[in-house]
Amino acid sequence: MTFDSRHSNIMIKVIIFDFGGVLINLNRQAAVDKLVALGVHNADDLLNNYVQSGLFLDLESGKITPEQFRNQLRANYRLHHITDEQIDEAFLAFLLDVPEHKLQLLRQLKSSARNEVGELVRIVMLSNTNAIHFPYCIKKHFEYGGYKMSDYFDALYLSYEMKASKPDDEIFLKLLETEKVNAEECFFLDDGPRNIEAAHRLGFQTHLVKLDDNLLNVIRSKGVKF
Numbered sequence: 001m002t003f004d005s006r007h008s009n010i011m012i013k014v015i016i017f018d019f020g021g022v023l024i025n026l027n028r029q030a031a032v033d034k035l036v037a038l039g040v041h042n043a044d045d046l047l048n049n050y051v052q053s054g055l056f057l058d059l060e061s062g063k064i065t066p067e068q069f070r071n072q073l074r075a076n077y078r079l080h081h082i083t084d085e086q087i088d089e090a091f092l093a094f095l096l097d098v099p100e101h102k103l104q105l106l107r108q109l110k111s112s113a114r115n116e117v118g119e120l121v122r123i124v125m126l127s128n129t130n131a132i133h134f135p136y137c138i139k140k141h142f143e144y145g146g147y148k149m150s151d152y153f154d155a156l157y158l159s160y161e162m163k164a165s166k167p168d169d170e171i172f173l174k175l176l177e178t179e180k181v182n183a184e185e186c187f188f189l190d191d192g193p194r195n196i197e198a199a200h201r202l203g204f205q206t207h208l209v210k211l212d213d214n215l216l217n218v219i220r221s222k223g224v225k226f
Helices: 028-038 054-060 066-077 084-092 100-112 133-142 169-179 193-202 215-220
Strands: 014-017 122-127 155-158 186-190 205-208
Touching (some): 028 084, 066 084, 084 133, 100 215, 169 186, 169 193, 186 215, 193 205
Parallel strands (some): 014 122, 122 155, 186 205
């Protein structure tokens, strides 16, 4: 992490987690392979770990519904024999697991994270995701053992609901407006360099997440206690 003198005396009020690649492990190639097998021959060009293209971007940015996405995919690639379930199964292959230690960390942060003056810190998610992936993830990875999404996050900022995607300024500014905080009071963790660059330019405190990062230590380095 690079020290940024702009933020040396600013306390954190909101911690913002990306989802894919930071919390949930991804397997982009598995989804590409399954979609190609269905007949989406250029799936490798359309799917990305950070932001999608074509119909997949339209779904992610909330311009089309899952039903419209599936129907248009069938029409574009002449896949009229392919079912909704086959499309979803292929697309969901993108998603692997949320490690238990990350789920425990989120619950701990949500229940007790405080900044240096003892104020509760809000825990939120900011994700480029879609209405096929995210409801599936809620049920599979978060709502188990009696837990609810509210046990992990104070708020969810999802591209398909906000009609905006990272790294565009719009999605960050909408988050700030809703949270009623300044950018420098937010600590943003993402594994996408372009997303981090955009947030940093807007004044957010940021951390580019690497595979071997200890997120607990990263967050404690910002003076957050829990």
